[in-house]
Amino acid sequence: MLVGVPKEIKNHEYRVGLTPEAAREYVTTGHEVIVESGAGLGISKTDEDYEKIGAMIVDTAEEVFARADMVVKVKEPQPNEWVQLREGQILFTYLHLAPDPDQARGLMESGVSAVAYETVTAPDGSLPLLAPMSEVAGRLSIEASAQASHKNNGGRGILMGGVPGVLPAKVVVIGGGVVGTQAARMAVGLGANVEILDRSLPRIRELDDMFQGRATTRYSNAGTIEDAITEADVVIGAVLVPGASAPRLITRDMLPLMKHRAVLVDVAIDQGGCFETSKPTTHENPTYLVDDIIHYCVANMPGAVPHTSSYALNNATLPFGLALANKGIAACEDDPHLALGLNVHQGRIVNPAVAESLGF
Ligand SMILES: NC(=O)C1=CN([C@@H]2O[C@H](COP(=O)(O)OP(=O)(O)OC[C@H]3O[C@@H](n4cnc5c(N)ncnc54)[C@H](O)[C@@H]3O)[C@@H](O)[C@H]2O)C=CC1
């Protein structure tokens, strides 16, 4: 199969769909790999690095889309990308279609078979191709909120860990999955006072065990969320209902309960966001104010640390990508977990949760 890797074009997106090391695995398995010139520069990999492992460099994204049997990307295709996709071609990337009907229609019209990283499952029901980026985004969310809390950046002017004799920041994490756990770990590491809310009791028990009292846990409902955010300096939104748009857990009428210039980080923004006042932002302009509350809603947070993220992503995607390259879309027939990744096929939305969420 001819596998194509275009350069990512989303705002400040420096990750690459295939690292040279991953591309090498495709080449040694007997596939051809074409890479758009400059696609690896965000991870300090040159065109020569790709040529050395047997990939071919092409000048334009158009050539990648026109020639490739399978396009491997990181972020969801942008409008000028989805019009270049075609029937019989496989697209393997993040899609986040539930809150994005325009992209969904674009992909359906293209005829492409689109496999979304974020809905591929593991036998235990977890999301193995979302997890590595959730680990990155969870850890980054605390760095982002610490920065946004600085007075010179418009924040409250609070140090995450406090100092001896002065209380630390209170960090509330809503959703204790992969993002939430990594956020809590970073916040605990900085010495913050951390509370994690989840609505899964088995997960709450695991978290309680994991943090051994260094973070507290609480069952998530409107009442506990209202109570928790009243004291918070930072709130991390980290919930997920797989395939569906995120539930709106903090509504605008709850914002006056919060401290002035507290920080809301909505990591779930790629699924539409879990705060009513969230709208996607970019690394260029990551924050905005609503009712004097700072909102950080960057939809491609891991793009800021492409060295870490590209390798973490490729570690997870490689076996699934190779299966698609070896067998074509029939790989989904052999693997029910990969099949759940198939979101768009023959002009239809075929993942049930995504279709239901879109109302298609
Ligand atoms: N903005 C970005 O750059 C990135 C965003 N994400 C997004 O972060 C979100 C979280 O991802 P993961 O942590 O991997 O998901 P996960 O599935 O590991 O964890 C989600 C958690 O939310 C909990 N939850 C569901 N409904 C809840 C509610 N009403 N209240 C409290 N908790 C609730 C679940 O029980 C689960 O523990 C996803 O939307 C994902 O796409 C992930 C990576 C990067």
Ligand SMILES: CC(=O)C(=O)O
């Ligand atoms: C998961 C996702 O949306 C990202 O890594 O950008």
Ligand SMILES: [Mg+2]
């Ligand atoms: Mg995203």
